[in-house]
Amino acid sequence: MSNNNKDKNEKRSLFLRFLDGIEYIGNKLPHPATLFAMFAFLVLLLSGVFATMDLVVEHPTTGEEIRPVSLLTGEGVRMIVENMVVNFTSFLPLGVVLVAMLGVGVAEGSGFMGAGLRAIVLSAPSRLITIVTVFAGVLSNAASEVGYVVIVPLGAVIFLAFGRHPMAGLAAAFAGVSGGYSANFVLGTIDPLLAGLSQETARIIDPAYTVNPAANYYFMIASVFVITAIGTIITEKIVEPRLGKYTGTPDVDPTKEDDENGMQQLTPMEKKGLWSALFSFLILAGLVLWALIPEDGILRDPETGGILHSPFLDGIVAFIFIAFLVPGITYGFVTGKFKNDSDVINSMGKTIGTLGVYIVLVFFAAQFVAYFGWTNLGLILAIKGAEGLQAVGLTGYTLIFAFMIVSAIINMFMGSASAKWAIMAPVFVPMFMLVGFSPELTQLAYRIGDSTTNIITPMMSYFALIVAFAQKYDKSYGIGTIIATMLPYSIGFFLVWSVMVIVWLIIGLPIGPGSEIYYP
Secondary structure, eight states: OOHHHHHHHHHSOHHHHHHHHHHHHHHHSOOHHHHHHHHHHHHHHHHHHHHTSOOOEEOTTTOOEEOOOOSSSHHHHHHHHHHHHHHHHTOHHHHHHHHHHHHHHHHHHTTHHHHHHHHHHHHSOGGGHHHHHHHHHHHHGGGTHHIIIIIHHHHHHHHHHTTSOHHHHHHHHHIIIIITTTOOSSOOTHHHHHHHHHHHHHTTTOTTOOOOTTTTHHHHHHHHHHHHHHHHHHIIIIIHHHHOOOOSOOSOOTTOSSTTTTTSOOOHHHHHHHHHHHHHHHHHHHHHHHHHSSTTOTTSOTTTOOSTTSHHHHTHHHHHHHHHHHHHHHHHHHHTSOOSHHHHHHHHHHHHHTTHHHHHHHHHHHHHHHHHHHTTHHHHHHHHHHHHHHHHOOOHHHHHHHHHHHHHHHHTTOOOHHHHHHHHHHHHHHHHHHTTBOHHHHHHHHHHHHHHTGGGOTTSTTHHHHHHHHHTTOTTOOHHHHHHHHHHHHHHHHHHHHHHHHHHHHHTOOSBTTBOSBOO
């Protein structure tokens, strides 16, 4: 090693060297697709081993006995063979990504994305890019998949356009979208789902207790500003300095159609195309609002007339597709980039072609997730974790903190937030009520722990997509790169949120409309 490199390494902090070690070890692992295949095989072996043991847990809600299910049996083999295709095609992120990327492909192929991003880069103050990226990520999680398929890759592209490391932009956006999952200005589809589970389990102690969907709303609003600030600081002070200067050659850089005109001022034709695309988008938005705002609007829930469980939110991916497709087509034909329908279709095909490795990865990830569910191993782990915390006998603030840690750890192995809460709520909501904490506070503590490890667990449904996005900028990036890059956010968010909860407890502020922190 040269003296310069030695001096450079000595100057790096212990934490940065720790992250380097995680990345090095993680990237020495096999290809992510191979890794998921190995995980799936390991689950098969473990299912056979645990099934031979006298391992039984009781489901906290139904009282049903849960035992490990071996897949190394005739019935297990038949299940594997018969469901291999279904596991793959029904894996939620696959359809979401493919449909959304069809629209994105048109927007990229027409030059609309490139021109729009150049307009942003040439007009926006560079000092605000990080904070805007994290903030957009946090707000996007209200619509769930939007952030993963749009904001995360866009963050990388915008940072690259500003001459910054694209991985830092990807990380900032991913931190907001997934790490900040319990922060927002609006309620999402997960809020009534969790509140319903909290209410049912609270009635074990108090049969008349109600938990409204906005139970954590005040805390969520405050968290938007806190998570945005912490995400920005971590990006600029830890993540980006560690990554250094980007010297690679990205597979896709929509801000550059060629080396000569990449960041030149927009031409009159490009400006005309952008204004036309904006006009087409406003017409589209007007039609959606016309179908959504009236009480009898066709995009509202036909039974309740509400928006929360409406066709609009349930079909949000379709609207993402259209929102990129229509302006992309408009821009393409106005500027002459598109001559006919074949050009539009070819732009879609080109984008889907870049997702080939991701599709392969999803195939193996889908099998692993399915096997993990069939064997009951995830369910048993969650119940055992809940029982372990219950047996420790902690009280007060320490109990809340320990519960957040357990939630964060269990999230590393079991992805679905609602599925975990369905298991944990019947144990912890009544237990916390008996020591004086409200169901709303218990739910909030769970959500914090669950959110903070989303960004470092391969069990998160969109983790494979994040790896695929990163590999567009450097083929050597793997699971280790993502985990090492995102770990500072995970630690920072957890610590700051923990302090925030304790301060909230000390001051005694309500965490939502009609939601107190203590249960009398």
